[in-house]
Amino acid sequence: MRIVADHVYVNDDSGTVLSAGVVEVGAGLITAVEPIRGARPRGEGVIDLGESILMPGLVNAHAHTPMSLMRGVSEGHSLLTLEGWLGAIRSLEAHLTPELVPASVAVSCAEMIASGTTTFADQYFFAERYLPVIKDSGLRAAVAYGIVELGDDGARAAGLAAAGAFLEGAGDDPLVRGWIGPHAFFVDNQLEAIDAEIAMARHHDVGLHTHFGTSAEEEEACRRDYGRSALSMMQEIGLFDVPLLLAHCNAIARDELGLLAGTRATIVPAASVAMISGAAAPPVRQALDADVNVALGTDNWCGNNNADLFEEMRTLGKLAAFTARAPNPILPRELIGLATWRGHRALGASDDDGRLVDGAVADLLALPVAALHRGPVGAQDIASALVYGASGFASTEVMTAGRWLKRGGVLTTVDLAAARAQQQLDYDELMARVHAA
Numbered sequence: 001m002r003i004v005a006d007h008v009y010v011n012d013d014s015g016t017v018l019s020a021g022v023v024e025v026g027a028g029l030i031t032a033v034e035p036i037r038g039a040r041p042r043g044e045g046v047i048d049l050g051e052s053i054l055m056p057g058l059v060n061a062h063a064h065t066p067m068s069l070m071r072g073v074s075e076g077h078s079l080l081t082l083e084g085w086l087g088a089i090r091s092l093e094a095h096l097t098p099e100l101v102p103a104s105v106a107v108s109c110a111e112m113i114a115s116g117t118t119t120f121a122d123q124y125f126f127a128e129r130y131l132p133v134i135k136d137s138g139l140r141a142a143v144a145y146g147i148v149e150l151g152d153d154g155a156r157a158a159g160l161a162a163a164g165a166f167l168e169g170a171g172d173d174p175l176v177r178g179w180i181g182p183h184a185f186f187v188d189n190q191l192e193a194i195d196a197e198i199a200m201a202r203h204h205d206v207g208l209h210t211h212f213g214t215s216a217e218e219e220e221a222c223r224r225d226y227g228r229s230a231l232s233m234m235q236e237i238g239l240f241d242v243p244l245l246l247a248h249c250n251a252i253a254r255d256e257l258g259l260l261a262g263t264r265a266t267i268v269p270a271a272s273v274a275m276i277s278g279a280a281a282p283p284v285r286q287a288l289d290a291d292v293n294v295a296l297g298t299d300n301w302c303g304n305n306n307a308d309l310f311e312e313m314r315t316l317g318k319l320a321a322f323t324a325r326a327p328n329p330i331l332p333r334e335l336i337g338l339a340t341w342r343g344h345r346a347l348g349a350s351d352d353d354g355r356l357v358d359g360a361v362a363d364l365l366a367l368p369v370a371a372l373h374r375g376p377v378g379a380q381d382i383a384s385a386l387v388y389g390a391s392g393f394a395s396t397e398v399m400t401a402g403r404w405l406k407r408g409g410v411l412t413t414v415d416l417a418a419a420r421a422q423q424q425l426d427y428d429e430l431m432a433r434v435h436a437a
C-alpha cells in the first residue's frame with residue numbers, strides 16, 4: 001500500500017515535511033518514505049489523501065481505560081491527593097466487578113482511535129477481563145496489571161500471583177503485551193513487593209507502569225522509613241534498569257533528575273490532570289535537558305475528560321510556558337516527539353518507531369490541512385499548527401501496524417454506539433450497588 005498526502009510530517013529532529021510525499025506500508029511496517037517530484041503516483045495500491053497531513057500515530061503513555069465508566073464523578077475533587085481519590089473514586093471502585101468494565105474500555109479505545117492515538121499504556125484492575133477488548137480494537141498497547149498491597153502479606157502474595165498469571169495468559173501477541181502496574185511505590189507497594197515486581201519484569205521482559213510524585217508522598221515515606229530520597233532508593237534497587245513509566249512526576253525532586261538520565265525510566269506528565277487538580281507543573285524542560293526520556297499521558301477519564309493527545313501536547317506546552325514565565329520552553333517539534341517516538345521508546349521499542357522512516361511501525365494518522373487552522377504559508381510552520389491548532393478528533397485516517405482503525409472519518413474496529421449504551425447500563429448498575437450499600 002502506498003499512501004500519498006500533500007504533506008508528510010517525517011518527525012525527524014529537524015522537522016522535515018515532504019510536500020507532497022508518499023509512505024509505503026507493508027506487513028505492518030513502513031517500507032519507504034519519499035518526496036513526490038513530478039506526477040503523483042496512481043493506480044492499484046495507491047491511496048491519495050489529497051489536502052491532508054500524514055504523520056506518525058500518537059502514543060498515550062498513561063491511561064486507565066476502564067475509568068471512562070466514572071467520567072464526571074470527580075468534578076471538583078483532586079484525584080492526585082489520597083483524600084480526593086478515596087472519596088471520589090475508591091468509594092465507587094469498591095463496588096466494581098470485572099463485568100462492568102469491558103464496555104468502558106471499548107469506549108476509551110474508540111475515543112483514543114478517533115483522536116489519533118495508535119499506541120497506549122494502560123493500568124488498572126481486571127486487566128485479564130478486558131484484554132480481549134483492547135486486542136479487538138486493533139490498538140498497540142502495554143496493559144499493566146494493577147497491584148495494590150498496602151504492606152499486607154496476603155494481598156501482596158495474591159496480587160503478585162495474579163499479575164504473574166496475567167502475564168502468562170497475555171501470550172506473545174505482537175501488538176498487545178502484558179505489563180505490571182504497581183499503583184505507587186513505597187505508598188501502596190512496599191519494598192518486598194517492588195523487589196518481586198522487578199524480578200517479574202525481568203523474567204517476562206516487560207516493564208513497570210506506576211504513579212510517581214503526584215504529591216510528595218513517596219518522598220516523605222522514603223525519608224521517614226529509609227532516611228533517603230525516593231529516587232535514590234529506586235535507583236539502588238534496580239528500578240531504572242527495566243522499562244519504567246513514572247506517571248505525573250509533579251513533585252519529583254528537580255535536583256535528582258540526573259539519576260534518571262540515560263536509563264530506561266520515562267517521566268509521563270499528565271498536564272491536563274495536573275492543572276485541573278491544582279497540582280504543581282512537572283519539570284519537563286529540566287528533564288529533557290538532563291537526558292531523561294519524557295512521554296505524554298492523559299491519565300484517567302475522570303480527572304481528564306478526554307484522551308485527545310493533541311490537546312495534551314498544547315496543554316503541556318502552555319503549562320510549561322506559564323510556569324517558566326517565558327514562551328516556548330518546549331518547542332512544538334519537541335512536544336510532538338513526546339507524543340510519538342519518545343512514547344515508543346518508553347515502552348521499550350526502537351527510536352525509529354514514531355517516525356516516518358523505513359522499518360518503523362506503520363502507525364499513522366492523517367488530518368485535513370484545514371483542520372490545522374494554520375496561518376498563511378510562511379507565517380507558521382506545520383509543527384506549531386499541529387500542536388496549537390489541531391484537534392485529534394478531526395483526524396480522518398488512523399492506522400496501527402498497517403491496519404486502518406479509522407478510515408474516511410469512520411471507526412472500523414469498535415462499535416462506539418453499542419459500547420456507550422452498555423456503559424450506561426454498567427454505570428446504572430454500579431450506582432445501584434453504591435446506593436444499596
Ligand SMILES: [Zn+2]
Nearest residue numbers: 211247299300
Ligand atoms: Zn493514573
